[in-house]
Amino acid sequence: MSGKKHSINNPVKKIEARKNLKHKKKPYREWISLRNKIYLKKMLINILSFIKNRVGISFFDRKNRNLLTVIFLLIFFTLSFLFYEIKVPGSFDSDLKMIYIPKGAGTKRIAQLLYDKQIIKNKSFFRIYARVTGYENDLRAGSFRLSPSYSLSRVADILINASGAADLVKVTVPEGYQIVEIADLLERANLVIKDDFIRFLKYEAQDMFVSRYPFIKFAKDNNIEGYLFPETYFFARDVSYADIVEAFLKQFKEKIVPVWRADEAVKGSPKQRFHFYNIITIASIIQKEAAVKSEMPYISSVFYNRLKKRMPLAADPTIVYALGKSWKNRVTYKDLKINSPYNTYRRSGFPPTPIASFGVEAFKAALNPLKTSYLFFVSNRDRTHSFTETYEEHLKIQHKIKKMAREKTNR
Secondary structure (H helix, E strand, O other), X not given: OOOOOOOOOOXXXXXXXXXXXXXXXXXXHHHHHHHHHHHHHHXXXXXXXXXXXXXXXXXXXXXXHXXXXXXXXHHXXXXXXXXXXXXXXXXXXXXXXXXXXXXXXXXXXXXXXHHHOOOOOOHHHHHHHHHHOOOOOOOOOEEEEEXXXXXXXXXXXXXXXXXXXXXXXXXXXXXXXXXXXXXXXXHHOOOOOHHHHHHHHHHHHHHHHOOOOHHHHHOHHHOOOOOOOOOEEEEOOOOOHXXXXXXXXHHHHHHOHHHHHHOOOOOOOHHHHOOHHHHHHHHHHHHHHXXXXXXXXXXXXXXXXXXXXXXXXXOHHHHHHHOOOOOOOXXXXXXXXOOOOOOOOOOOOOOOOOOOOOOHHHHHHXXXXXXXXXXXXXXXXXOOEEEEOOHHHHHHHHHHHHHXXXXXXXX
């Protein structure tokens, strides 16, 4: 026989053999399906072996087969339920909704808020999920954009990790602002009606918050001027007047009270000599007088030196406050004649209340004035002041500054 006709080395035969082999191969999807079946079979055998070794129950024993079947079904349906509750959203509505979580809200209240907005489908399961995962105390307050199409796990993740600043209104209260100015600022941000907010501060705020913030019990005539701490705040658009005021008081408690407690009542120091309310009153005047923070301890020393000598404080900002204004370019001699308990040119001692909100630096200066002999200071008209010990020196510098101003105008 000829070896060439049937030789396996024949190139033509090799190509045909490869084609036939290629056509005999299973389709890719069928191969993957087969591979998954083998994997699942192995996994099932491993699980059964684990149960047999640890529990002592064999699936291959007919007596135990029904029991194990029930166990597997229970596990399967439990896992299916958990998957459904955690990963399957309650709706396919993809519209984002604004959800506001108030400060101090527990999981029960948060779950109710989310349920009312149709973000979650099961209040109880949300609470259980938060507790089991250990996130119960990590849910943030604030405003969040959430959709009914989000799964429960995604909703929880947003409430834990997002800033809570979605659609919040940013309001920056500068140091030295008075209640009237703060109310005007909030009204321009469309958060309050100015007159209503001022009435709330005057007639309701002190009684409402005195138990939580005892330091406001010293406010006279329900005037909590000075307690609205100047800071940048973020408020929800539907925030209540009470929540706004509490945000101010909370910052005051966190920023001012610790400084007061840390300061030692050394003999002769302001803390040893005067009441807390007197100190914050001086701090508010310092805040209004000082444009440069480095001058605050000097201005503070002038006021305490004058108090020690029983001299009137003679502070222009108190006159402006008595006039019912927040700012005045220049206080005139006519202004100094106003009959008001806030006229510190005609009355000795402290004015009845603080005259503005103040920052930490002003409060520190009120607690720790520099040791000087200064009794007077005058504006240099460049945001700084000149300090003097005698009235004669004070008048000389005043004359010099006025002369320089006239010469500058005539140029």
